[in-house]
Amino acid sequence: INYDVFKTLDIKLVAGREYSEDFPTDQRRSIIVNEALVEKLGIEDPIGKTIKEIRKVSQRNNPREKRIISRTRTIIGVVRDFHFHSLHHEIGPVIMPLSTISQHSLLVRIHPENVPGTIAFIKEKWEEIAPALEFRFSFVDEYIDRQYHKEEQWNLMIQYATGFAIFIAALGAFGLAALATARRTKEIGIRKVLGASQAQILSLLSREFVLYIALSSLIAFPIAYYATNTGLGIGTFLLGSLVLFFIVLTTVTTQTLKAARANPADALRDE
Numbered sequence: 423i424n425y426d427v428f429k430t431l432d433i434k435l436v437a438g439r440e441y442s443e444d445f446p447t448d449q450r451r452s453i454i455v456n457e458a459l460v461e462k463l464g465i466e467d468p469i470g471k472t473i474k475e476i477r478k479v480s481q482r483n484n485p486r487e488k489r490i491i492s493r494t495r496t497i498i499g500v501v502r503d504f505h506f507h508s509l510h511h512e513i514g515p516v517i518m519p520l521s522t523i524s525q526h527s528l529l530v531r532i533h534p535e536n537v538p539g540t541i542a543f544i545k546e547k548w549e550e551i552a553p554a555l556e557f558r559f560s561f562v563d564e565y566i567d568r569q570y571h572k573e574e575q576w577n578l579m580i581q582y583a584t585g586f587a588i589f590i591a592a593l594g595a596f597g598l599a600a601l602a603t604a605r606r607t608k609e610i611g612i613r614k615v616l617g618a619s620q621a622q623i624l625s626l627l628s629r630e631f632v633l634y635i636a637l638s639s640l641i642a643f644p645i646a647y648y649a650t651n652t653g654l655g656i657g658t659f660l661l662g663s664l665v666l667f668f669i670v671l672t673t674v675t676t677q678t679l680k681a682a683r684a685n686p687a688d689a690l691r692d693e
Contacts (some may be wrong), residue, residue, distance in 0.1 A: 423441075424441075424522060425440075425442070426440070428440055430530070435499055436500050436501065437468065438497070439498055449519075450493070452497075453498065453517050454498060454499040454501060454520075455516065456518075457502060460500055469499070469500070471496070473494070474492060474493070475519065479491055508569040544557075544559070591670075595674055596674070596676070599627070599677040602627065603678055606681075624679060628678060631671070635663075639663045639666065643662075
């Protein structure tokens with residue numbers, strides 16, 4: 423990493439300091455680590471402690487050949503844990519040595535109000551400094567989105583499947599409501615003759631479906647809670663119950679309201 427990278431990425435220091443050009447020894451003798459490494463090593467007060475860095479580097483005259491270098495570094499800072507891979511991976515121990523060697527790339531934090539103008543300005547300066555290198559840019563959020571492209575596809579498929587399942591369930595509820603209403607047509611007619619209101623008729627016909635929804639929710643939600651293992655709160659399941667009640671009752675009401683408004687004389691004509 424280079425100077426000011428933590429400020430650019432808004433990564434917080436929890437102890438110590440960042441790399442600074444005021445300390446020339448930072449490049450070869452200092453190191454910044456994350457909280458996971460401190461926990462892994464079991465260090466209580468990491469600032470000022472030394473660790474040995476061992477890594478393979480390429481030979482200058484033959485990049486395919488590697489040589490092992492060992493260097494003792496002093497911990498000068500600890501940063502808060504952050505995901506340097508996708509969320510599929512746990513945060514592991516990381517050391518972040520300072521490197522001022524040019525990698526032909528820059529990490530720039532820009533203001534969102536004038537992105538095109540800022541990019542044009544950066545491109546102009548880039549072409550002045552390195553005209554032989556093509557200017558190419560990308561956004562960090564686009565890179566992050568690419569990490570979860572498969573999840574987005576799955577999410578879209580699940581949304582379509584959920585919508586289709588809701589449609590089938592609503593269609594089934596409509597059919598059951600129509601069947602239940604047809605079987606109780608004469609009962610509804612008698613109740614209306616005896617003074618039952620439309621609201622009472624609707625309550626009578628919908629009561630059975632409400633009981634089914636409540637019973638299915640009590641069975642399904644505990645299973646879903648332990649199966650998903652995502653720590654969803656009770657509010658999510660209550661919201662799901664309300665949506666389920668709304669969909670089913672809306673579907674059922676369209677059929678039961680028709681029966682409640684029917685002329686009781688038509689229902690009792692055969693009697």
